[in-house]
Amino acid sequence: MNAHSTEVRQKALALLRNGAKGAEVARRLSVPRGTVSYWLHMDRAKRGECPGAHTPTCHRCDGSPLDEPAYAYLLGLYLGDGHISQYAGHRAPNLMITLDDAWPGIQDEAEETLRRVFPGNATCRVRKPGCHNLKVYSKHLICLFPQHGPGRKHERAIVLEPWQQSIVDAHPWQLVRGLIHSDGCRITNWTTRMVGGERKRYEYPRYWFTNVSDDIRRLYTDTLDALGVTWTHCTRAGKPYNISVARRASVALMDAHVGPKY
Structure with a gap:
């Protein structure tokens, strides 16, 4: 030897x-x-990132294949509406993503994505008032989501590891879709203008993303920059938590790759 x-x-x-x-x-x-x-x-x-004995099911621990587009989308959902926790009596932590019942299509896509990223693990839905919690249990959640930590996301640093950034660079639209499907929306704004002495109403679409974490908003805007999407900060009630995409060409790009919630 x-x-x-x-x-x-x-x-x-x-x-x-x-x-x-x-x-x-x-x-x-x-x-x-x-x-x-x-x-x-x-x-x-x-x-402490890979507890206990395991079978080859973790991309980070043993190089098992990872569905990278699905992971990029799931990463966006996790950063927006997901969290990892472990209950007493459970051998493995669980990833839970809370999604509004107004968008059943996104719930279906999220559950399918969990299956693609964790093909050897069962998923479940837990009904709550007005929403469902989508859950998966795995000993390797911390391996794949090293941003996990104590406290709320906006109270700790959220920085991608190099291997995660490589996946985001290869599949940026999937990350953007996950972030929009969790903490964003496509809305119709309106304004009025004077035309020939008459005030007329104009409507236009806008993508809106809101997150309290400076790091998560920066990850979103950095990805938009790489995709050539123009964005602006929008401060409401003195809080700069909102990112707007309203330029016609940029909205068209977002429509082609993200679209309205469903």
């Missing part, structure tokens, strides 16, 4: 933490694939 130096192991872990695949690391460092998987598992277990 070949022994590998601490330096090689640290190089491997550094690459893995930055989003490199296990097979790629094994090739680059001439280390068996199984050794790389073992190093990754022990590293994440040591940091």
Whole structure:
């Protein structure tokens, strides 16, 4: 059995933490694939990110395939209307996304997305007044959503890890859809103008996104910038929590890739 130096192991872990695949690391460092998987598992277990023994079901722990477009959409839903918790007596934490009953299509899409990201885990819906909680249990939720932490999201830093940013860069519209479907909407605004001495009413569509977290709003606007979508801050009651997209060309882009809630 070949022994590998601490330096090689640290190089491997550094690459893995930055989003490199296990097979790629094994090739680059001439280390068996199984050794790389073992190093990754022990590293994440040591940091409390991958508790207990598991079967190969985690993209971060053992390199299992991840449906990246579905993950980007689910990340948007999680940052908007989701949270991770663990109840006494449950062996695994649960991800819960709360969605309004006014949009049953989004609830269906969200549940299908949970199945695509966690194909080996059962999902469920819990009825609440005016909404449903969509839930999935998995020991690897913290692996895939490292933004989890104590307190509310706007009270802690929300920063994507390099591997998450790579997924968002590859599937930006899916993240935007998830954010809009959770904390946004498409509305019709109106205004009046004087035309030939007569005041006339004009209507125009606008996309609206509201979130208290500065970091989540910045993630949304940075992604819009990368997509060429023009946006503006809108302060209401002295609180700059709203992002508006109202330019005609930008609304057309949003309509083509996001559309109204359904």
